Amino acid sequence: MKYLSLILIVIISLNSLSCRKSKFDSELFKIKFAGEKRCYLLHIPENFNAKGTKSLIIALHGGLGSPRNVEEQSGLSQTSDSEGFVVCYPQGLNKTWNAGECCGKAVKKDRDDVGFISFLIDELLANYDIDPNRVYVTGMSNGGFMCYRLACEIPNKIFGIAPVSATMAAKYCNPTGSTPIIHFHSYNDSNVPYQGGVGDGPSKSYKAPLDSVFTVWNTLNNCATTKTLVYDGTDYDRWTWSNCSNGVEMELYMTHDGGHQWPMGVKSSGKSDDPSTVINTNILMWEFFKKFW
Numbered sequence: 239m240k241y242l243s244l245i246l247i248v249i250i251s252l253n254s255l256s257c258r259k260s261k262f263d264s265e266l267f268k269i270k271f272a273g274e275k276r277c278y279l280l281h282i283p284e285n286f287n288a289k290g291t292k293s294l295i296i297a298l299h300g301g302l303g304s305p306r307n308v309e310e311q312s313g314l315s316q317t318s319d320s321e322g323f324v325v326c327y328p329q330g331l332n333k334t335w336n337a338g339e340c341c342g343k344a345v346k347k348d349r350d351d352v353g354f355i356s357f358l359i360d361e362l363l364a365n366y367d368i369d370p371n372r373v374y375v376t377g378m379s380n381g382g383f384m385c386y387r388l389a390c391e392i393p394n395k396i397f398g399i400a401p402v403s404a405t406m407a408a409k410y411c412n413p414t415g416s417t418p419i420i421h422f423h424s425y426n427d428s429n430v431p432y433q434g435g436v437g438d439g440p441s442k443s444y445k446a447p448l449d450s451v452f453t454v455w456n457t458l459n460n461c462a463t464t465k466t467l468v469y470d471g472t473d474y475d476r477w478t479w480s481n482c483s484n485g486v487e488m489e490l491y492m493t494h495d496g497g498h499q500w501p502m503g504v505k506s507s508g509k510s511d512d513p514s515t516v517i518n519t520n521i522l523m524w525e526f527f528k529k530f531w
């Protein structure tokens with residue numbers, strides 16, 4: 239009985255870690271979806287109405303992560319304060335997202351994470367002065383995988399994605415509209431190798447090569463141009479795809495430094511890779527999203 243009590247305490251502690259309060263004055267909310275408790279952090283800058291952006295960025299944590307983890311790792315709340323957009327950090331059940339073929343318990347238990355994010359967007363639009371055409375999604379690793387699935391399945395609610403250190407694992411993708419995409423990755427990422435493969439992270443699923451992902455989206459977005467190298471440097475490379483349907487564009491940043499981390503972010507743990515220092519992910523994604531207002 240003593241050991242059982244100890245196990246229960248550990249489980250409760252682990253669950254509470256997923257929904258910890260923010261260090262950046264973001265408010266913690268708890269909601270129910272499909273009969274299960276969920277939570278998210280919501281950061282609304284003081285200058286939200288003054289800036290007039292009326293924009294929302296949903297930031298999805300990586301596998302085994304949490305809302306507070308991705309908030310601290312990305313620094314998006316600080317960017318929110320300076321630029322005036324709302325940012326929401328939801329929690330995946332079992333700390334993973336069902337992005338299709340990846341990852342973890344979310345896939346094994348067939349969690350309806352697309353339904354949850356769609357429900358969350360509706361909740362936020364109903365309660366805050368957010369333009370429904372300025373809702374964007376970013377995510378780290380497993381959260382980045384989820385960005386692609388959302389673009390595939392609810393393009394009517396997502397108007398741009400910014401995956402970080404990720405690839406696409408959606409089982410099918412036949413969106414009814416076009417989606418702007420800006421993707422950030424490192425050549426040194428061995429967890430999600432840009433050339434594809436299993437990687438050395440906790441998820442043992444196969445990771446699709448980034449070239450194949452963008453080949454798919456080049457077709458889905460009906461782009462007139464193929465992969466174009468617009469910057470070839472010792473610090474990073476940048477490719478673009480332009481003249482796509484509805485004025486959509488795509489960009490891919492590949493850094494020569496860093497690894498499986500948020501570029502210009504905060505290192506998530508002592509044993510993890512160092513973040514890239516050559517590009518500012520938050521500013522680049524925000525400037526990219528603003529192009530499609």
